[in-house]
Amino acid sequence: MATSLRPSPFTADRVAAARAVFADRNPKSRAAHDQARAVMPGGHTRTTLSHAPFPLAFVRGVGATLTDADGHDYIDLLGDYTAGLFGHSERRVLDAVHAALGELASAGVMHRHEVGLARLMCERFGLDRVRFTNSGTEANLMAITTALQYTGRRKLMVFHGGYHGGVLYFATGPAASNAPYEFVLAPYNDLPGTLQLIERHGRDLAAVLVEPMLGSGGCIPADPAFLAGVFAAARQAGAVCIADEVMTSRHGPRGLLSLRGLRADITTYGKYLGGGFSFGAFGGAAALLDQFDTNRPNHIRHAGTFNNNVATMTAGEVVLGELYTADIAAAHTARGDDFRRRISDVLGRHRVPLSVTGFGSMIAFHARASAPTNALEVAERDANLQELLFLGLYQRGIYLAVRGMFSLSLAVTDVQLAAALDALDDCLRDLAR
Numbered sequence: 001m002a003t004s005l006r007p008s009p010f011t012a013d014r015v016a017a018a019r020a021v022f023a024d025r026n027p028k029s030r031a032a033h034d035q036a037r038a039v040m041p042g043g044h045t046r047t048t049l050s051h052a053p054f055p056l057a058f059v060r061g062v063g064a065t066l067t068d069a070d071g072h073d074y075i076d077l078l079g080d081y082t083a084g085l086f087g088h089s090e091r092r093v094l095d096a097v098h099a100a101l102g103e104l105a106s107a108g109v110m111h112r113h114e115v116g117l118a119r120l121m122c123e124r125f126g127l128d129r130v131r132f133t134n135s136g137t138e139a140n141l142m143a144i145t146t147a148l149q150y151t152g153r154r155k156l157m158v159f160h161g162g163y164h165g166g167v168l169y170f171a172t173g174p175a176a177s178n179a180p181y182e183f184v185l186a187p188y189n190d191l192p193g194t195l196q197l198i199e200r201h202g203r204d205l206a207a208v209l210v211e212p213m214l215g216s217g218g219c220i221p222a223d224p225a226f227l228a229g230v231f232a233a234a235r236q237a238g239a240v241c242i243a244d245e246v247m248t249s250r251h252g253p254r255g256l257l258s259l260r261g262l263r264a265d266i267t268t269y270g271k272y273l274g275g276g277f278s279f280g281a282f283g284g285a286a287a288l289l290d291q292f293d294t295n296r297p298n299h300i301r302h303a304g305t306f307n308n309n310v311a312t313m314t315a316g317e318v319v320l321g322e323l324y325t326a327d328i329a330a331a332h333t334a335r336g337d338d339f340r341r342r343i344s345d346v347l348g349r350h351r352v353p354l355s356v357t358g359f360g361s362m363i364a365f366h367a368r369a370s371a372p373t374n375a376l377e378v379a380e381r382d383a384n385l386q387e388l389l390f391l392g393l394y395q396r397g398i399y400l401a402v403r404g405m406f407s408l409s410l411a412v413t414d415v416q417l418a419a420a421l422d423a424l425d426d427c428l429r430d431l432a433r
């Protein structure tokens with residue numbers, strides 16, 4: 001590939017100037033951040049939300065509109081990294097949870113809402129059995145436990161660029177904070193490279209854990225042939241196939257993997273399914289999940305005070321039963337695909353080296369001219385341009401992930417989507433100068 005010798009126009013000085021504009025515009029958020037830093041390291045408790053010079057403090061959300069401490073309104077296109085699928089004021093969830101908590105709150109008991117949600121999940125996603133956790137991270141940890149116990153093996157295949165939770169993070173190799181499993185790190189979307197590793201480690205491999213689309217890693221869909229090839233080889237080797245659909249189960253009627261015509265042995269869930277409350281779940285084949293059946297002599301223990309908490313279970317019932325039926329999910333996916341195409345059209349009108357990737361209602365911007373297909377290509381993004389885009393969209397009232405991600409909620413209106421495209425167009429015009 002030819003390399004340009006011209007220096008990038010997206011200089012550190014431009015970034016410093018954009019940060020200064022941001023700081024001037026948001027004095028109350030700065031004050032809130034200073035206070036937060038006194039009691040929380042870095043002023044936050046969720047690393048993804050932190051950025052220079054400081055993150056905005058928000059005070060209110062209505063529908064898909066957020067208002068910050070300085071009184072600016074934002075169109076919320078982040079949608080809480082896919083968890084906020086219903087906007088900020090979905091009455092049906094709030095009313096149902098209010099009523100359920102009025103009957104039974106914080107009780108260490110079995111109740112109808114957990115069975116109701118389990119039944120809805122099994123029907124919707126084609127699972128034999130499901131168990132609940134408090135987060136997607138925990139769901140993945142428990143899915144891994146299930147596979148390790150079932151196979152009696154010790155290695156786990158994961159993918160470069162994958163993210164399965166705070167202790168299962170593989171953006172640039174295993175992170176220092178990761179749980180101490182024996183990982184085999186494979187190249188995403190590289191079937192021959194992955195097959196070689198499966199061949200080398202096959203006899204020790206308990207599971208392959210894969211996202212059908214890298215979410216946190218940049219909304220990079222897996223090539224369907226890659227996924228099919230990996231699953232076939234993993235099964236041949238006797239390993240359990242675990243699909244992490246914590247983000248992607250929102251796509252189509254039954255999740256992204258099913259749209260690819262594939263089925264995992266265990267699938268993990270989280271985010272929007274809890275209707276705004278902490279949520280995680282793992283489910284799949286009875287042969288695997290029934291290891292948790294306490295009628296079995298050597299069953300796996302899986303406790304958790306809030307696993308079946310009434311608020312989340314009730315909210316989940318409303319989500320799958322009413323708010324996000326299979327038909328609505330299919331329509332929302334199509335709406336996202338259409339919006340991504342319109343973003344692509346806007347990018348095409350400007351000479352700024354940006355590309356867009358994603359599937360359905362999950363979309364990511366990349367500061368590189370051609371769309372990346374794996375984590376190494378994502379790492380080649382121009383960090384300055386990436387930040388200028390993010391700050392430029394903020395300044396124009398569009399709220400997105402620091403890393404350049406949108407996830408559309410059902411609350412966002414067509415008028416808001418059109419306004420977001422105008423803001424993008426204006427931002428790119430400015431960047432191209």
Ligand SMILES: Cc1ncc(COP(=O)(O)O)c(C=O)c1O
Binds near residue numbers: 137166215279280
């Ligand atoms: C694909 C994927 N798996 C797992 C997780 C972890 O979920 P949680 O943040 O609920 O622990 C995330 C969170 O972003 C995710 O994107």
